[in-house]
Amino acid sequence: MTDPDRAAAADAVAATAVDAYPKIVAALIRITGDWTLAEDSAQEALLRALDRWPADGVPANPAGWLMTVARNRVLDVLRRASVERRKLRELAVLAVTAATAEPAWEEVTDDRLRLIFTCCHPALPIEARVALTLRTICAVPTADIARVFLVTESTMTRRLTRAKAKIAAARIPYRVPQGPALTERLPGVLAVLYLLFTQGYDADGEPAFADEAIRLTRLLVRLVPEQPEASALLALLLLQHSRHAARRDDNDDLVPLDRQDRSRWDRDAIAEGVRLLAGSPQPGPYAWQARIAACHATAPSAEETDWRRIADCYDQLARLQPSPVVALNRAVAYGYAYGPAVGLTRLAEASSGGALDGYPLALAVEADLLARQGNGERAAELFRAAAARTPGDAERRALLDRAAAR
Numbered sequence: 001m002t003d004p005d006r007a008a009a010a011d012a013v014a015a016t017a018v019d020a021y022p023k024i025v026a027a028l029i030r031i032t033g034d035w036t037l038a039e040d041s042a043q044e045a046l047l048r049a050l051d052r053w054p055a056d057g058v059p060a061n062p063a064g065w066l067m068t069v070a071r072n073r074v075l076d077v078l079r080r081a082s083v084e085r086r087k088l089r090e091l092a093v094l095a096v097t098a099a100t101a102e103p104a105w106e107e108v109t110d111d112r113l114r115l116i117f118t119c120c121h122p123a124l125p126i127e128a129r130v131a132l133t134l135r136t137i138c139a140v141p142t143a144d145i146a147r148v149f150l151v152t153e154s155t156m157t158r159r160l161t162r163a164k165a166k167i168a169a170a171r172i173p174y175r176v177p178q179g180p181a182l183t184e185r186l187p188g189v190l191a192v193l194y195l196l197f198t199q200g201y202d203a204d205g206e207p208a209f210a211d212e213a214i215r216l217t218r219l220l221v222r223l224v225p226e227q228p229e230a231s232a233l234l235a236l237l238l239l240q241h242s243r244h245a246a247r248r249d250d251n252d253d254l255v256p257l258d259r260q261d262r263s264r265w266d267r268d269a270i271a272e273g274v275r276l277l278a279g280s281p282q283p284g285p286y287a288w289q290a291r292i293a294a295c296h297a298t299a300p301s302a303e304e305t306d307w308r309r310i311a312d313c314y315d316q317l318a319r320l321q322p323s324p325v326v327a328l329n330r331a332v333a334y335g336y337a338y339g340p341a342v343g344l345t346r347l348a349e350a351s352s353g354g355a356l357d358g359y360p361l362a363l364a365v366e367a368d369l370l371a372r373q374g375n376g377e378r379a380a381e382l383f384r385a386a387a388a389r390t391p392g393d394a395e396r397r398a399l400l401d402r403a404a405a406r
Contacts (some may be wrong), residue, residue: 013049018215021046021139022064024070026111029272030174035164038070039136045069078096087155112137113176113223116216120189121172127196128163129192130199135160138212148199148209182224190233190286193217197237201244202392210241232287235276239293242269254398258302270297307337324355332365360389364399371406380406 021042028038045066078219119132127149134140144155166172177185193213198209224230245273246264249255252363277290292313299305314330327350335343347366356362367382383403389394 004347006090008054008058010050012062013046014055016049016062016066017046018137020066022112022115022137025136026115028070028074029115032074033079033168033174035136035167037074041070042066048285059365084101100402112219114174116186116189116220118167118172118174120185120192121167122188123170123172124163124166126192126195128159129188130195131156131160131196132163133192133196133216134209134212137216138209140209140212175222182227186224186227186229189220190229193220194233194237194286197240201240207244210237210244213237214241228282229284229286232284232290233278235273236286236290236293237271238276239273239290239297242266242273242297248394252379252394253401254394255297256398262275262301265297270294283316284322285317286345288313288320292317305336307333311337314404324350324359325361328356328359328362328365332368335365335369336374340372343369344373358389360399363389364402367402376406380404 002303024045027036028041029035032038041379048069049062049066053059090172098343115137119136120129124132128318131149134145135142141151142156142160146153149156151159176182177315180309193216196208196216197213200207200213214234214237217230221227221230221234223300242265243257243260245266246260246262247255273290274294275295277287283291292310294315295306295310311333314326318326318330328347331343331346331350334346342364347362347369350356351362363382363386367386370382371379380403383399383406387396387399387403390399
């Protein structure tokens with residue numbers, strides 16, 4: 001067996017796992033109710049593929065091959081445990097599904113949606129929802145999730161175990177809610193997907209997480225097309241992610257939005273995002289955020305950005321989803337639309353009551369507005385103060401560069 005054979009097999013396993021792994025885990029959890037058994041069996045199938053495919057060749061139906069191996073392992077475990085016949089019968093049905101052509105897998109797609117809603121149940125803390133989504137649906141290794149949340153792998157393992165135990169103990173139903181319950185639960189699912197995206201899109205984040213968030217949101221839109229905020233979230237993610245290739249220079253330093261090479265922006269993603277927005281007759285919070293992103297993405301240059309339109313969008317967003325961060329971004333928009341003095345007034349309103357005290361982005365916004373008023377010395381002080389409070393290396397360097405330029 002040659003190294004190229006192993007590399008080709010590893011690539012085939014990775015490519016198949018992206019779509020097949022969550023389907024397999026979701027189907028096995030639905031039947032057995034055992035998260036650990038389902039995940040262990042799916043992982044065993046991937047390991048078996050890495051061992052067998054280099055010598056035997058990649059099978060004609062790779063996803064079906066993985067499902068069969070995982071299913072057989074679960075059958076062995078359950079037979080030894082003498083479980084009820086119903087589970088064994090349902091597992092037997094999977095043998096037929098796995099052996100058929102790809103369209104039959106669409107029957108399993110609903111399992112993935114059920115799994116998303118289960119992982120994102122409001123009974124779980126938000127950090128647990130994100131971690132469980134990454135681990136179960138995206139197959140992200142526990143060590144990588146731990147690194148994102150700045151904890152040890154053993155700590156993250158315990159958190160995931162507690163989350164699964166809570167699902168079992170609370171008898172959280174493994175299903176997509178219907179009617180008003182779906183409308184009630186959907187914002188929580190969308191929030192987890194957006195947080196997953198930001199974990200990848202942030203300056204020091206893991207880029208693969210942003211891609212996973214987009215993939216999962218596409219799945220959600222396909223399965224609940226009647227929910228406009230799901231489409232709006234997908235539009236927002238696409239419009240933001242369209243700039244990822246231009247966000248860093250050759251030295252891996254952050255490039256501000258107004259200095260990015262717009263020829264490197266993903267025009268296909270921008271066009272898709274704009275099309276999705278056209279189908280939002282009653283804009284919600286994600287639709288207004290997407291419209292703001294669209295104003296940036298479709299402007300021919302930074303100087304031609306329609307800041308007054310962006311300020312109007314922030315007015316609507318603040319009405320629907322008031323928060324100190326929205327108020328801060330609204331101050332930025334007003335500063336560019338109507339001048340830095342107006343922006344500073346809006347910033348003072350957003351900071352009233354101490355909601356933004358010590359927040360590095362608030363310090364950076366004030367510094368930018370003061371610099372545009374000509375107060376470079378005070379702006380430099382604030383940029384340095386913001387850098388001292390910023391945990392990410394890339395953002396810290398960008399703020400110090402701006403301080404040095406005053």
